[in-house]
Amino acid sequence: MALKTDAVGKEWAGTTYQVGREKIKEYATALGIENPVHFDVGAAREAGFRDVVAPPMFCVVYALPAMAPAILDPEVGMNFATMVHGGQEFEWGEVVCSGDEITTAPRCLSIEEKLGNGFYVFESTSVNQDGEQVLRGVWTNIVRGV
């Protein structure tokens, strides 16, 4: 069966996330990350950050909700019952601190069939309130048996 590829190249509107100290603390605690720059504003400023700083993988907190419009788009048409998260790539730019407003916009990079499975690849670009890029993500979802 031919895979529907109409959505390749499609871009979705950005979603903005307001970064806060308590959310950074909650994320760092779940991962068992202990550096005080993620918990204490004094320690963060002493280390040269504007405010409590996010660990790199905190990017899931601000970027994941922004992917929903792309993932759920009927034009993409993924079958969620057989979908798995196959691969993930992140490239970090400017650091993210409490008080930042991060806007993440997704784009469909490719939809391909390999060995009977559908590979849906999305790119996300996240910028802060000053327009500086903080993250580029490449999200690969595999739908088995397309």
Place this chain on the structure above:
Amino acid sequence: MADFEVGDELQELRVTPDKYLPHRYAGASGDYNPIHIDDEFAKAVGLPRNILHGLYSMGLVAKANAVALAGGDPRALKKLSVQFRGMGVPEQEIVVTGTVKEVDGNRVVVDTVATQGDTKLIKNAVAELEL
């Protein structure tokens, strides 16, 4: 210059996520997919039990690299790409290991693997750090 050489082993990270870790990670990350937090739902869709979030395991890989090579500095990790393989479960130890693959001035590239028992959770993870 980075104080690391090609072939150096990363200081390994060992973590045993407790029974409620997937719930705390769900809250922290906003990913409430029931396969991670509802044991009955997970079994009903053919999984052995509720499973760990793949992005949690990726978070451990990021942490292992930052701690081992940069004293936990959140600015060090510039790029991380992973392939998710086996499914992780709570209440079993995860071991993250790695080997330095390239050193170029301040830039270090590390091959990282996360395993749980005989299961590879993440393989071919490539981390690029600036030290």
